[in-house]
Amino acid sequence: MLIPSSLRLLVNVFTEPAEQARAIGVFGGCSAVGNVLxxxxxxxxxxxxxxxxVFWFVALVWIPIATLCIFLIPKEKPRLEDAAIRNGPGWKRLDITGLSILTVALILFIFAVTSGATSRxxxxxxxxxxIIAVFLVGGFFYFETTVPADRAAIPPRTWFFSNFLVLFFTALLPFFWIPIGVLAFAMSFTGPLSRKINSKWIILFGxxxxxxxTILFAFxxxxxxxxxYIFPAFVLGSAGAVLIYTHTNMAFYYTSPSSMAGTVGAIFNVALQLxxxxxxxxVGSIKSSVENTHGxxxxxxxxxxxxxxxxGIVGVEFVGLLVFYRTDNEGTTEDEVLQKANTLNSEQVVMQEKVADAGEGEGERKDAVRGQGMHVNEMPVLPTQGDRNV
Structure with missing residues (x-):
């Protein structure tokens, strides 16, 4: 609950692109440093x-932080699209059935893969x-197609946003490649770099x-x-993992509308934990099985x-991102489509005003012709600038 809500708040508070990139980058860097500390x-x-x-310390830290959040976190401004669907209490708009199915599926899946490392x-x-988790995930996706998009936990259209699916699989990598050092915090400040260099190339570099x-660690x-070997591997790997973390996180928000910031943050966090x-x-299973037969x-x-x-996993991720990540339509979200539609509407209003002004001028010219005794129909009709624009 904390990470999706925090990311949604960051997206809505920092609306300017450079500030938003910096805020999300610092948020990701703090998460990486928190893992180490x-x-x-x-x-x-x-x-x-x-x-x-350990748990007493966490409670002692969180109590004052939670108290400060009550007074320091700004209130989120209401959005028009959110107000349009608010016709009852907030809990009634939750997809409780879908969330329950997905939660049980994820718990069973994580239990299965972690049990496999200790048992056969x-x-x-x-x-x-x-097996049960796989069937529940399938049932979850089917159930989401029967729920209205404004109430679904994960609307099916989410997976069809440009580059969204390839970014989801990329988000599996940062915590899969687990060694993360303090250098990760410095890499988190590279967020504004995405305004100058496409996120695809930054993630590929990471x-x-x-x-x-990984090659250095193997030797x-x-x-x-x-x-x-080990020290440079930690330095390079930490930098690369957090570059992937930070800019994959930001690319998610460039891909999806800001109204879905909370949902996108939840999906990103699920990918990290998976x-x-x-x-x-x-990795633990491979290590133990090889050790049983080799020393x-x-x-x-x-x-x-x-x-x-x-x-091999990182190599597959690299090739997949290189081939399937599309840069030609990056950032073409519903918000931008609406913005373009509003721009076109404004242009049409200006065009109509020009046509009306040109029509008034033509009417005055016809009145002048009548005053000279010429029939209006005999006057040559010249195209106006508004006609040319149309």
């Missing part, structure tokens, strides 16, 4: 006191929830950095290779195999 702070509490203090993938513990970093099989769950379970946990063969698999 959370692990460090949690480890400190576990070693110094007990695991329960063919065991009933992982296979049964996976994926290229992840490819180089980091001994401690003396920390500085020549990527994280898949990355941990699949045990003390061998680097399992880690190397996991990194080579990760390299």
């Amino acid at each position: 959370g692990l460090i702070v949690g480890e400190i509490f576990v070693q110094s006191t007990s695991w329960s203090w 993938w063919g065991s009933p513990t992982s296979l049964a929830p996976l 994926e290229g950095l992840c490819i180089v970093a 980091a099989d001994r401690p003396e290779r920390y500085w020549p 990527g994280s769950a898949l990355g941990i379970s699949v 045990g946990p003390s061998s680097y063969a399992g880690c190397a195999a996991a990194y080579w698999f990760l390299l």
